[in-house]
Amino acid sequence: MDEKEIIFTVSEEIYDQLVEMVGYQNFRKNLNTEEKVDLEILVRGIILTFLKKIEQATEIEEININYLKLLASDTGNPLRNKLRQYLKKIGMKQTELAAITNIKKGNLSLIVNNHVQPSLEAFFKIWAALQYPPIEELFYRDKD
Numbered sequence: 001m002d003e004k005e006i007i008f009t010v011s012e013e014i015y016d017q018l019v020e021m022v023g024y025q026n027f028r029k030n031l032n033t034e035e036k037v038d039l040e041i042l043v044r045g046i047i048l049t050f051l052k053k054i055e056q057a058t059e060i061e062e063i064n065i066n067y068l069k070l071l072a073s074d075t076g077n078p079l080r081n082k083l084r085q086y087l088k089k090i091g092m093k094q095t096e097l098a099a100i101t102n103i104k105k106g107n108l109s110l111i112v113n114n115h116v117q118p119s120l121e122a123f124f125k126i127w128a129a130l131q132y133p134p135i136e137e138l139f140y141r142d143k144d
Contacts, residue, residue: 018042022039025042079140080114081111081140094112103122
């Protein structure tokens with residue numbers, strides 16, 4: 001593999017952290033009698049790990065965008081929520097959600113049971129209370 005050289009500078013604080021990580025990794029490897037790590041190997045590993053995470057996030061982002069486009073464009077089928085299932089999954093009761101969001105229990109029950117759609121304000125309160133899960137975990141188009 002052809003290698004290209006990249007030279008960059010980092011702050012003293014970051015450099016010290018990297019050197020500390022190298023020392024820690026070498027200490028761990030001494031215990032396991034593995035090959036020692038140097039600063040270059042550590043930085044390469046960090047960069048490769050970061051690039052893989054970006055690649056995976058991009059793939060997930062593309063899936064989410066495609067799902068959102070489908071959700072928005074399929075206006076022939078009613079929009080439904082999966083709040084009941086999601087609340088069960090995370091172990092939260094409707095009464096807890098009502099208390100966190102300041103939405104009346106009766107109104108929240110109507111939303112959770114798909115009798116009414118939440119207002120935009122109610123949706124954002126619910127979404128924030130649930131710690132911003134992916135939209136596809138909360139909504140779907142009813143094909144029935």
